[in-house]
Amino acid sequence: MLPSTLLNPTQPVNQQIYRILRRDIVRCLIPPGTPLSEKEVSIRFEVSRQPVREAFIKLAETGLVQIRPQRGTYVNKISVSQVKNGCFVREAIERAVAKRAASMATDEHLYMLEQLLNQQRTAIDRNQLDDFFQLDDEFHEQLALVADCRLAWETVENIKATMDRVRYMSLEHVSPPEMLLSQHYDIFEALKQHDENGVDQAMHRHLHEISQSILLIRNEKRDWFTEE
Template structure:
């Protein structure tokens, strides 16, 4: 964590540090139990400790870290109950989103979604899993925009940090990108038909994968998980 990481001077520093640390934790570059030092992070980003402290607070709010007064900040284990609850809430929101989107999708919306699917195909072909992971999120975010409900995605984004760690660990063998892309195409095809029932069922099948994958990932990385 000692090497410098350049930040964009036009964006809030604390938000950038939060996003970078969130990505590092989600991508398993910082495993559970790892202590996070305000001093080391401030050196890494060449900033004062205040924006680092603010980033830590945001990470704690999403469940990724625990701040222990007088003892430090540590990356949390993956909470099984938090993942399950997050899956429940996310599915409820996103199934409502796609049903609404089915009646609102225009040719322009469909074109943008199709472009994202093409980019996902390219990422898979090039074995660029980090890019695919990001494009997966962008596809779901675009669905919320089609439904004219940005708040829906903002809500999902705020609750899915712990879930994302399971998603990332599942990519290479439990929920391979080829399968996820096929499910995205099912959602897209139902949207093109403006079929609320089919798009709802397609989203249900797609998001159900995460609740199944946690069972397999927990067996492989038992020491990474807590039952809380």
């Protein structure tokens, strides 16, 4: 069992537990097939079982775990089909977001995006992969805010949990952060020019990366994947 984790008393407990367990599964701290015990998780977070049960339900909705009545809750293998479908939906949403952002980006927006890129560069230089992974998400979230459509990012966030497991595993050698940062800069430069077609193509090249990554990662960790 992972070490005890303190929660923020000002935020909903079930949501915090969900986010932490989601992070742990995505970052391979809890591998496929691992049973999740309501009792053990409630001890870890020092809470009752009810918010843990609610967090498990949310994890099941995102495809990260399977709840088997009378048998327990288990971390799912990575579904190739789910990753591919998630990639398709994410690309459709984020390319539309990027084109809209290109027409709406202000100097303030561009400054905030550039700061995120600078932070990504620092994370790479310090070999802080977890920080880069988080900053990558923040860059995409900020694009949705530039486009004045937070719902777009919330939708993407809800469908990409399984995809994120592949993204995380690919960082070390399949899709290195240096390459991803370069792609982010391509998106940023097109935004600066308010080039809707340019930013659309840059976003397509960037998001298409995951479609290639899954083939290589699956070959390395076949027992972690299912074709379903």
